[in-house]
Amino acid sequence: MKELEIRKMLKEDIAALLVIENEAYSNGENWTKADFLAELDNPHYYPLVCISDNQIVGFCSGIIVEDELQITSVTVKTEFRNKKIATRMLIYLFDIACKNNVLSCILEVRENNIPAINLYTKFGFKKTGSRKKYYANKFDALILSIENMKSPEFLTEYERKKEQLCLVQ
Numbered sequence: 001m002k003e004l005e006i007r008k009m010l011k012e013d014i015a016a017l018l019v020i021e022n023e024a025y026s027n028g029e030n031w032t033k034a035d036f037l038a039e040l041d042n043p044h045y046y047p048l049v050c051i052s053d054n055q056i057v058g059f060c061s062g063i064i065v066e067d068e069l070q071i072t073s074v075t076v077k078t079e080f081r082n083k084k085i086a087t088r089m090l091i092y093l094f095d096i097a098c099k100n101n102v103l104s105c106i107l108e109v110r111e112n113n114i115p116a117i118n119l120y121t122k123f124g125f126k127k128t129g130s131r132k133k134y135y136a137n138k139f140d141a142l143i144l145s146i147e148n149m150k151s152p153e154f155l156t157e158y159e160r161k162k163e164q165l166c167l168v169q
């Protein structure tokens with residue numbers, strides 16, 4: 001795979017993002033243009049895209065409120081999955097969070113979304129709650145959290161991940 005670049009999302013990216021989004025979700029969970037615009041217009045959000053060979057291959061976003069990061073999306077184009085793109089985007093987002101003195105991180109994931117649950121578990125997320133039948137009035141949302149991003153437990157694993165991906169400067 002060609003070199004990856006992660007940068008801030010731009011309004012001009014939205015058409016390509018909608019294609020990736022509609023491909024990834026088929027059950028009404030997909031974001032609309034209005035959802036992307038709302039994040040781009042809010043300074044508390046950090047929407048990012050990942051580029052390979054001039055095309056967007058994934059995106060992720062999060063909102064920082066006080067000392068908490070809430071991850072709102074992580075999506076990778078189907079044919080680019082399992083290449084650590086989501087891992088790299090989350091590391092990029094966590095680095096922003098660390099610079100903003102964030103202590104904890106929270107997100108929601110469908111209970112049967114095994115790839116996403118595995119991805120988050122590898123970062124140290126743990127189940128801290130759930131919302132019954134949150135998705136399509138059928139599947140629960142699991143609330144996953146990292147309660148202390150400054151703990152040695154989190155930081156050691158985080159640095160190890162960065163080293164593995166040669167992201168240590």
Ligand SMILES: CC(C)(COP(=O)(O)OP(=O)(O)OC[C@H]1O[C@@H](n2cnc3c(N)ncnc32)[C@H](O)[C@@H]1OP(=O)(O)O)[C@@H](O)C(=O)NCCC(=O)NCCS
Pocket residue numbers: 024073074075076077080081082083084085086087088108109110113114115116118119120122
């Ligand atoms: C979840 C998703 C973002 C993962 O992206 P990715 O770039 O393929 O993930 P990575 O390559 O960084 O994988 C990191 C870890 O996630 C887990 N994982 C990724 N894909 C997996 C799969 N198909 N099955 C099981 N675990 C998987 C693995 O633990 C993996 O670590 P490993 O490579 O050491 O085994 C991607 O599958 C996706 O876009 N899914 C559709 C959108 C979605 O559901 N987003 C999450 C919303 S909460």
